[in-house]
Amino acid sequence: MARVEVRGLTKHFGSEVAVAGIDFSAPEGHFVTLLGPSGCGKTTTLRCLAGLERPDAGEIYIGDQCVAAPRQNIWVPPEKRNIGMVFQSYAVWPHLTVFDNIAYGLRVRGIGRSEIAKRTQETLDLVGLSGFADRYATQLSGGQQQRVSLARALAYNPSVILFDEPLSNLDAKLREHMRLELTRLQQRLGITAVYVTHDQSEALVMSDTIIVMNHGRILQQGAPEAIYAEPASRFVADFVGVTNLLPVRVAEAAGATGVAVAETAWGGAAVHSMPRAYGVAGGT
Known part of the structure; x- marks a missing residue:
């Protein structure tokens, strides 16, 4: 297993900035989720990690190997990055059996026939498809096809x-x-x-770390509990959870204790520990 580290990753499509100089890491063995609305840059970031897009700037490390660094003219092709990828569309070949779909990545790596049979069967057992080796994709449910896609990514x-x-x-x-x-x-x-989704429930349930993105930038990253309970901005608060956003006016600024007095629109006063970037000073 290996860590993933991204430094200053930037990607343009024409004049549009898809990813704007982001930094993050996925420690070895961790489940890290890129979360955000459509067009926020999360899938482009994932495709840069996979080698399916070439970044315009920044560096990407998988383990100790730098796999992309445009300034140093470093570019490692996808097939040499030792990564697995599970696509939204499953990408299961309908003309191949379940066994052959899973074994494909092993065959192109030149692994021997007996080892292919062994690894493929082990992976089938791992994803709960041990009795489906001879079936075709058209004979599988959506959930079963997704398991085949996962097994193919894990087999090598x-x-x-x-x-x-x-x-x-x-x-x-x-x-x-x-x-x-x-x-x-x-x-x-x-x-x-590294997992990409726009589904907040998925991110909160599955992740060790959530990275919230919008407009190609990282707005906040941290443990699910911290992202949900201590959002760093109004956007994060509104996007990640079911929240009540109340318009307030700051009556007394936070002192050394970090506690401020905020008056609600209907005249009541409340004391809160204000999140660091909530825009409270602006009246919300």
Whole structure:
């Protein structure tokens, strides 16, 4: 397993800034989620980690290896990064059996036939598909196809696994079940995971660390409890949880204790420990 470290990652599409110089890390064995609305830059960031997009600036490390650094002219292609990726669309080939879908990555790496059979069967057992080896994708449910996609990404023992909104095509009940399954597998294997979603519930339930993004920037990162209970901005508070945002006026600024007095619109007074970037001084 390996850590992931991103330093100053920047990506443009024409004049549009998709990712604006972000920094974050995913410690070895941790589950890190990039959370934000559509167009916030989370998927572009993931694709840069995977090697499917070339960044315009910054550095990406997987373990001790720098896999992308435009200024130093470093670029490691996707197939040499030892990563697994699970796509939103499953990307399961309909003309191949479940066994052949999972074994594909092993075959292109030149692994011997007996080792392929062994690893593929072990991975089938791991994801609960041991009796499905000879079936085709058209004979599988959406949840089963997602398990095949996960098994294919795990079969060659990647050091990091990337998830691009893998549960968004599943119904609500199955999505909840798969959240637990993915978390269980990640913890059992101890693999480093970077997960992209716009679903706040997924992020809160599954993650060791949540990174909230908007307009290509990181607004806040931390443990799920901290992100939910101590949002650093109005956007984070509104996006991450079910919140009541009350307009207030600061009657007495916070002193050394960090406690301020805020008056509500209906005249009552309340004492709060003000979040550090809530915009309270501006009246909200």
